[in-house]
Amino acid sequence: MDPYALKTLNAERRARRAAILVTDLGDGRDRIVREGDQVAGDLGAAIAKAFRSGNSGSVEAEGRTFFLNAHLPQPRLVVIGAVHISQALAPMAKIAGYPLEIIDPRTAFATPDRFPDVALHAEWPEDVLKRQPLDSYTALAAVTHDPKIDDFALKAALDANCFYVGALGSRKTHAKRVERLLALGASADQIARIHAPIGLDIGAASPAEIAVAVLAQVVHAFRSRGLDAKGVAA
C-alpha cells in the first residue's frame, strides 16, 4: 500500500467523509477515491455502487482485477426531542446500526430514567450542535412539536447536508414551519428535503409504530442517498 494513500484514507475517515481504497490486485498499485470524484467506465459504476452500499469487494474492469475497500463513516441519528417516539426509536435504531443521540433542553423529558443507555443531552440544540456538528452522514429527526427547539436544529441539518431530515407534525403545522425556516434563511430547495410529516406512510399510530416508520425512512434515505459532490471537500 502506498503510504500516502494510507495517510489520505485515514484523514478522510477521521473527518467522517466516505472514501474507497482502490487496489489493483495485479500489480498492487492503489489510490483513494472520494465520494463525488468522477471515475469513468465499469470501474466507476462499481465504485458508485460501493459508495451506496458500503460493501467492499473485487471487481473486474479494464481487463484487471481491482479490490474496492469502502470506508463509510458510521451513520449517526440525532433526535431532537426526548419524547415517547424517541424512547421506542432509541433501541430500534441501535439494533439497525444507527447509533442515536437525543437532544432536548426540557430536563423533565431528558432523564436517564426514561432513556437508559442513550447518549442524552439535556441542553439546547444550539449548544450541543456547536460542540458536535452535524454532517452528511448524520440523520436528524425533530420530534418535539416545539418550534423553539426544533427550528434551529432543522436549519442546521439542512445546512450540514444531513442525509436525512425529518420533522414531526401535520401538513398544516409543516406549512407554518416552512414559513419560519424561510425567515431563518433556508432556501426552498433545502426545505423540500425535509420529510414532513415524518416517517414512511405505513399508517403508524402508536409511538413505537411511528418509530418504525421513521427508522425505515432513515435507512431508505441512507441507502439511496445522492452521490453528487455536495458537501464533499476536495
Next chain:
Amino acid sequence: MSDNIYLDEARDPLIIAEGWMKDGKDVAIATVVETWGSAPRPVGSHLVIDADGNFHGSVSGGCVEGAVVTEAIDVIDTGKAKMLEFGVADEAAWQVGLSCGGRIKVYVERLG
C-alpha cells in the same frame, strides 16, 4: 469538533499502521478480499503486522492470524505482495483453517 466519536483510533488497524509507519517501523497490511460460506470477518477487514510480529485487527477472528503474520513478515522482507487462501483445515490443502467451514482470501502487502 468531535469527528472521531465513531472512529476508535486506539483499535483501528489502519490508524495503528499509520502510527507505526511514523515511528519508522516496517509494516504489512493484510486484507480480506473475498469470502465464501460462513466467514468470520467480512470482506475489507484488516490485520496489520510489523516486522517484529506485533499485530492489530483481525482477518478471521483468530483461526488463521498466526499463519498470516508469518507470511506478512516474509512480505515485509521481500516487498512482494501475496494472495493467501484459507479454508477448513482438514480439506488437505490448508495447514491452518477456519473451523466454521468457510473460505477466505487474504491479500498481504507491504506498506510503502
